[in-house]
Amino acid sequence: MACEHAPGGGAAAPASATRYILRSRLLRGAFLSLVISGIGMSITAPQITLFLVEELHLTDSQAGLYFLTNLIAPITGYIVGSLSDRMGSRLLVFRISAVAGFVGWALMAVAMQAWMPFAINMVLLSGAGAGAAQLQAAVRDELNRAPTPADNGVVAVMRTAMAFGWVVGPVLGAVLGAMLGLRPLLFLTGLSILLSIVPLIGARAVPPPRGRESEIRMPQTDEALGEDAFEAEGDAPAASAPASAPAVRTARRRSMVPLLFFTAIYVLIMCGETVKLAYLPLYMDRGLHVDAAVRGAIIGLQPLVELPLMLLAARLADRFGVTRVLMVGAVMAVGAHVSYASAAGIEPHIAPLIVGQLLMAGVIATFGVLGITVAQRLLPDRVGTASSVFLSAYAINAALGGFVGSVGAAWLGMPHLFWIPAAIAALGAVALVVLGRLVPLGRTERR
Structure with a gap:
């Protein structure tokens, strides 16, 4: 058990x-x-x-x-x-x-x-x-x-x-x-x-710890990153510690490559959120002629659902591991945008929009809670830098999402423009699998 x-x-x-x-x-x-x-x-x-x-x-x-x-x-x-x-x-x-x-x-x-x-x-x-x-x-x-x-x-x-x-x-x-x-x-x-x-x-x-070496303490429920994963260029392998040495891990100064890779993945998965905020209300108003109260309820559904899902995501990460929960979040991002894009062909039209909002709440809950933790573990000797770099992805999402939405609206129209962020999120999911194989992002120990 x-x-x-x-x-x-x-x-x-x-x-x-x-x-x-x-x-x-x-x-x-x-x-x-x-x-x-x-x-x-x-x-x-x-x-x-x-x-x-x-x-x-x-x-x-x-x-x-x-x-x-x-x-x-x-x-x-x-x-x-x-x-x-x-x-x-x-x-x-x-x-x-x-x-x-x-x-x-x-x-x-x-x-x-x-x-x-x-x-x-x-x-x-x-x-x-x-x-x-x-x-x-x-x-x-x-x-x-x-x-x-x-x-x-x-x-x-x-x-x-x-x-x-x-x-x-x-x-x-x-x-x-x-x-x-x-x-x-x-x-x-x-x-x-x-x-x-x-x-x-x-x-x-x-x-915060300073210098090239710092003690990194992690809960036993999380798998520490490999000592040699994406090491900074020029770092020599550390000599094996004697068996009698204290069980204290020291980390050499790490490369920022895994952090930047993970931040880029987050941008790919989340850039569609800006597209949704900009164009979903327009589609409901002009395309579906939905009442203002209903539009507000559909848009407001997501943040309300996010709150309990954030706590659930943390519990699931403790039980099943961070990587698995993030992968579920990435798949939900693809599903959310597919739901938005399919709204025109499904009756009633607002049903796929509600499904998309629920799925997108799960995306933000998983990456919003666990993403910052993973980013900090990928650069454990510079937690402040890791936090700022990862959270700056919100600004990149806004800029990229605005560009994607503009191109999609002119090329495919609404709601079909959501196929573009669905494809981008799928690319992010594949990249997450690759990163997870190169650098363990965390797991739960079991007996």
């Missing part, structure tokens, strides 16, 4: 991730900060295009170019993550980035020239997003310092914090935007990012 084990090696009863979060000042503060950040960012995200068109008088095409500035995010993420790894203070980097985010959104609220939002997003807001990733790195440092039987569950709960913010934020943003106007709404976004510092006042994060 399969049995799960705690880090100490003995059998453990199912552990509550919430209990470990409540016990830790750092984890409690990080959770609340992520909720506040998620609400702040999501109240503006659906309104930014409207602001560019109505307040700065850009055309629809010019407003779409704004999202291309997100392509600077991977570069900023690498710089901020490397700074976090070197400084030895994740929270300091997070606080500096939060202040930069506040300044950026405050400047956006008073912008009068069309070029200003583009410059502000590249210089200030990209840094704010990369800084938020350092909270995930601080959580991983804490779990490495004091592993729990529910590490995957803790990460899952942290991810639900952002998801909760994105459930509440768009509704709140629509109401506040109508009441206050778009410019005050942008300022409120900056204020919320600044307020995300408050829950972490007094919290102390574990200093």
